[in-house]
Amino acid sequence: MALQFQSLGGRSHFSGPVRTIRCFEDNALVKSTLATPGNGAVLVVDGSGSLRTALMGDMIAASAVENGWAGVVINGAIRDREAVAELPLGVKALGSNPRKxxxxGAGETDVDLLIDGVTIRSGATIWCDPDGILVER
Known part of the structure; x- marks a missing residue:
């Protein structure tokens, strides 16, 4: 993907099977999904690139760690970036915003996403490192 995602989590290299969420400025589905067993998966959230509100903060990120998620990729913003950076979780996002x-609960889960011209499907494999993101076709 050509979008300039920032590495914001405590793990700069992460990969795994994808789960997807599409939501806009509403993180209820992100919170509830990351509270379920992740089994090493990576949650990809299409927040339409909005930087007006954060779709994840330190408490939701800590829940992801507790539930075995490898990482989260957000086409949007996070909050509590210093605390998130201390967690053993891969996090890629476009930026941060303190606004909740x-x-x-608006949005959809396990749907095909189109982010920056790349189709991302639940079940595909994603690889993330400081240079960028690769998604299985």
Whole structure:
């Protein structure tokens, strides 16, 4: 992907099978999904590139660690970036914003995402490192 995702988590290299969420400025599905067993998966969240609100903070990221997720890729923003950087979790996002998102549960899970011209499907494999992101076709 050509988008300039920043490495914001405590792990700069991470990979695994993909789970997907599409949501806009509402992180309820992100929170509930990361509270389930991740089994080494990577959650890819298409927040439409919005930097107006954060889709994940330190508490949700800590839940991801506790539940065995390898990482989270967010086409959008996170918050609590210093605390997130201390966690053993891979995190890629476009940036950060301290503003909390809505929590209405709007969005979809396990859907095909199109981010920066790349189709990302649940079940595909994703590889992330400081140079960028690769997704299985």
């Amino acid at each position: 998102s809505a929590k209405a």
